[in-house]
Amino acid sequence: MNIFRISHKALSAAALMWLTAGMLTACSDDTDYDNPSGETYIYSIAVANGGFTGAENINGTIDEESHTIEFTIPAETDIEAVRFTTKLSLGAKLDKDAYDVSAGSTDLVVTNNENSTVYHAIFNLMAPKEQPVLTSIVCRNDAGEERQGFVSDVTGTVYLNCDGSQWADVVSVGMIPRRTAYTLSTATDGRISADNPGKLLMDFMGLTKEYDISFAGVPVFGADWSSASIFNFSKHEGGMIWEDFSAENTRWAQFDGNSMLIVSRQGGTNPKVILYDDVKAGSPVEHLLDKTGISKGTFEVSSGSIQHGHYYICNMTTGIGADSPLKVYHWSSMDAPCETLLDFPGNDAVKGRWGDNMSVCLDEAGNGYLWFFDNTQGGSAVRFAVTAFTQVNPDPEVIITPYSVAYYATLNPVPDEPNLYVLTSSYQRSILLVDSDLNLVNIIEGRDGVEFPVAAEQDARVVAYNGERYLITCSGQFWNYRKPQTFRVYDISAGLNTSLAFSNFNQGEHPILFQYSLDGANASAWSAQTGAGIGPDGLLRVMACSTRSGFIMAEVPKKR
Numbered sequence: 001m002n003i004f005r006i007s008h009k010a011l012s013a014a015a016l017m018w019l020t021a022g023m024l025t026a027c028s029d030d031t032d033y034d035n036p037s038g039e040t041y042i043y044s045i046a047v048a049n050g051g052f053t054g055a056e057n058i059n060g061t062i063d064e065e066s067h068t069i070e071f072t073i074p075a076e077t078d079i080e081a082v083r084f085t086t087k088l089s090l091g092a093k094l095d096k097d098a099y100d101v102s103a104g105s106t107d108l109v110v111t112n113n114e115n116s117t118v119y120h121a122i123f124n125l126m127a128p129k130e131q132p133v134l135t136s137i138v139c140r141n142d143a144g145e146e147r148q149g150f151v152s153d154v155t156g157t158v159y160l161n162c163d164g165s166q167w168a169d170v171v172s173v174g175m176i177p178r179r180t181a182y183t184l185s186t187a188t189d190g191r192i193s194a195d196n197p198g199k200l201l202m203d204f205m206g207l208t209k210e211y212d213i214s215f216a217g218v219p220v221f222g223a224d225w226s227s228a229s230i231f232n233f234s235k236h237e238g239g240m241i242w243e244d245f246s247a248e249n250t251r252w253a254q255f256d257g258n259s260m261l262i263v264s265r266q267g268g269t270n271p272k273v274i275l276y277d278d279v280k281a282g283s284p285v286e287h288l289l290d291k292t293g294i295s296k297g298t299f300e301v302s303s304g305s306i307q308h309g310h311y312y313i314c315n316m317t318t319g320i321g322a323d324s325p326l327k328v329y330h331w332s333s334m335d336a337p338c339e340t341l342l343d344f345p346g347n348d349a350v351k352g353r354w355g356d357n358m359s360v361c362l363d364e365a366g367n368g369y370l371w372f373f374d375n376t377q378g379g380s381a382v383r384f385a386v387t388a389f390t391q392v393n394p395d396p397e398v399i400i401t402p403y404s405v406a407y408y409a410t411l412n413p414v415p416d417e418p419n420l421y422v423l424t425s426s427y428q429r430s431i432l433l434v435d436s437d438l439n440l441v442n443i444i445e446g447r448d449g450v451e452f453p454v455a456a457e458q459d460a461r462v463v464a465y466n467g468e469r470y471l472i473t474c475s476g477q478f479w480n481y482r483k484p485q486t487f488r489v490y491d492i493s494a495g496l497n498t499s500l501a502f503s504n505f506n507q508g509e510h511p512i513l514f515q516y517s518l519d520g521a522n523a524s525a526w527s528a529q530t531g532a533g534i535g536p537d538g539l540l541r542v543m544a545c546s547t548r549s550g551f552i553m554a555e556v557p558k559k560r
Contacts, residue, residue, distance in 0.1 A: 039089035040110040040117035045069060048085045052076040052130040052177065053500075057085065060121070069108070069121045075128040075205055076177040082123075084108075132204040133496050134158060134182075134211055136174035139192070141165035150218040153496050155467045156416075157212045158200055160192070165215060168192045173200075180204040184213075221467030223540050223556040225489060225514035231279050234518040234550035241520075241550035244272075248525040248547045251356075251408070252303040255543035255553070257533015259334065261311050263304040269294060271301050271313055273334040276541060279553050289313075289331055290338045297324055297355065305360035309333065310389050312341075312370070316355030320346035326354045328370060330390055341392045342370070342384060349398045350382055359411040361421070362386060369436075373401065373409035373425065381405075381438060402440040403428055408476065408527040412461040414498050424460045426476050426526055431460045433502055442502040457488070458528040465540045466558045468493040469501060470513070474544040476528035485528055487544030487552065489514040520549025 042062060050056035051074045058077075060069040073079075081098040088094075088110060095109035095116075101123045108119045137149040141162040150159040162168040170190045173182055184190070186198030197213035233242040244250040249265040257276065264270045271289045278284040289311065294300050297315030304313040311331040317324040328342035344350075353375045362368035366389030372382045381401050385393040401423075409425035414433075420441065423432040433442040457473035464470075471490040475483070491513050495501030528546035535541050538558065545551030 038091075038113045038115040040092050040112045040115050041089045042069070042108075042110060042119055043087040043089075045084055045086045047071055047073055047077065048083045049081075050074060050077045054078060062119075067117065067119045069119050070124070071121065072124045072126060074130075075125045076130050077125075078178045079123065079125070080178060088112075128205040128207050130177070130204075131207050131209045132180040132202040133176050133209070134173070134200065134202065135176055136172070137200075138171040138173075139168040140171055142167050146171060151211070152221070152467050154221075154464055154469050154493065155212075156210070157214055159214050159216050159218055160197075161217045162194075162215045163217050166194050168194075168215065175202060177204050219467065220559050222491075222493070222559045223465050223468070223470075224559045225556055227557055228514060229555045230516065231553040231555075233279075233284075234520065234545075234552050236517055236519045236552070239519075239550070244270075245520075245545060245547060245550045248523055251525050251527040251547055253529050253531075253543075253545045253551065254304055254306045255529075255531025255533070255541075256306040256309075257531070257535060257541045259306065260531070260543060260551070260553075261304050261306050261313075263301050263313055265299060265301060269300045271304070273311065276535070276553065280555065287334045289334060290336070292338045293340045294329060294338060296327060299355075302355045303358040305358060307360050307362045307389070308364055308366070310362075310366070312358070312360045314342075314355045314358040314370075314372075316353075318353045320344075320351060320354055326372070328358070328384075328392065332389070339390060341390055342394065344384075344394060344396070349380075350396060352376070354382070356407050357409045357425075359409070360386075361411060361413050362389065366390070371411050373405050373411075375407050378404045379406060399438050401438055402434065403430065403432055403443075405432075408458060410459045410461075410529070412459070414462045415464040417498055420498060422460050422462060422471075424458055424473075426458055426528075429457075431457060431471070431473075431502075433499055442499045444502055444505055459530045461530055461532065462492070462498055463532045463540070463542075465534065469495075469498070471505075472530050472532060472542060472544075474518075474528040474530050474546060476523070476526035476546055485518040485520050485546035485549045487514075487516045487518065487530065487542075488512050489542075516544070516552055516554070518544065518546055518549035518552065520546055523547045 045060045047058040050058040058073050060071045062069050079101045082101050083098050092110050092112035099106045105122045108121050110117045134151045137158055139160050139162055140146050142165040147161040149161050160168050181203050183201045186196045194215045200211045200213055202209045232239040235241050244262050244264040244266045252263040254261045260274050262272050273287045274284045298318045299316040301313050302316035313329045315327045317326055320326055322345045326344045330339045330341045354372050356375045357373055359371040367387050369383040374380050381399045382396045384396050405425035405428050407426045412422045414420040419436045421434050423434050431444040434440055458476045460473045463472055469492050471492045474487045475485055490510055492501040492505055494504045525547055531543040533541050540556040543553050
């Protein structure tokens, strides 16, 4: 039996005739019928191509009595071609596939047989938040040939592929968001001179971005990891482990491409620096830091950082208070005297154990924060504001972390992307992308049964080099995990920015470009660190270390 539910709305004559015919022929197997009701309701509706990437679904609020729908959408939405996903009366449809809503509103006509209803849709734009991005460029060279250019967001350069031409005319430019405007800083009537190509300047509702212009063809990007030179001071293949890492007395080290800070308690309180050039030469020399004023704490030195040639070290306290404060020391160079920057006795919000970790994030002027993460899972984060490298505000801010991070947590800035950081710890199997207030931006989830991550991938950081983007990590292995500590490099170049690169990583394969086992024993204090920098010769330099494993440095040339 076929049951038809008749709407309270009157049916059109055509619909009634169709309904009668449908009842008489309901047993036919080869007849396809539309909905006979003629209803034109919108039960739900959402913008299907919202936001910067055009992948956001944004629900509208329907007022059926007034037949109006209101949307609040990101400014980056392509408002000249908005598409919808809908739930309509059976058989009903919208009158268009896409709508231009740049005027702030539009009418949506719902039709069903001979009936139709008009809904008035209103669009409220949020404030813009995404910088514009150049997606493509086509030029015509001085021989009249059209050339497809290449855009690198990692290098911030557009390569016109017009090498040898004296000039190039711009034929087309692709940009997102769609309503982005561009100018050429030195061009005349769209013609770019090879002698002074200048920049391509973009503006989207006040948010700007610029690209350098090059007449070159598509360059070869990235590092040649197959040609990396390894300087091994780990247990790998029976190597001579650096003594400070032979036990668990050194739980932190950092590297900036020129020097390595080793926060050593091996044989006492012995913070030291070794130079990359000495390591490469095969005769590294330890430069002990001045220890004037270093005192108090369960351990007098624990964690450290290098920031623009300045060295920072904190102590570790298992019961913060006047007798065991959290302290931070500073050296303006490896030969400079020690300065005490912070002597913090704790407060009602900051109690217990602190100093297992410290991340120092400063700009070139020495402004930023000292970051500490509670050693307990589910604990909070504390940050102290810093100005001019040495002025520390003694009153900290307490921030609740988005995920449980503990013990050997690190917060590393993402190059060339302000207000973006990579957050990892010895307990957190996932790699977090956060802003400066620790709000979660994106995440690479830890998963069982796959190579990444094999355990806690620690001190993860993004490295930009020669037009490619890498994620480097060092795994710290604990107790009886039975896998060696290992340095790994992943290619995350695919993506307009690091957040999109994280998304692409999650959705696709994640081949390891380079890995090197430190072959150390598992540890009860399973800290591991990484570091990277570019030498004066333009070669990429990286470091990885872990307790009971030692460290390695590697020098990697550009790909050719």
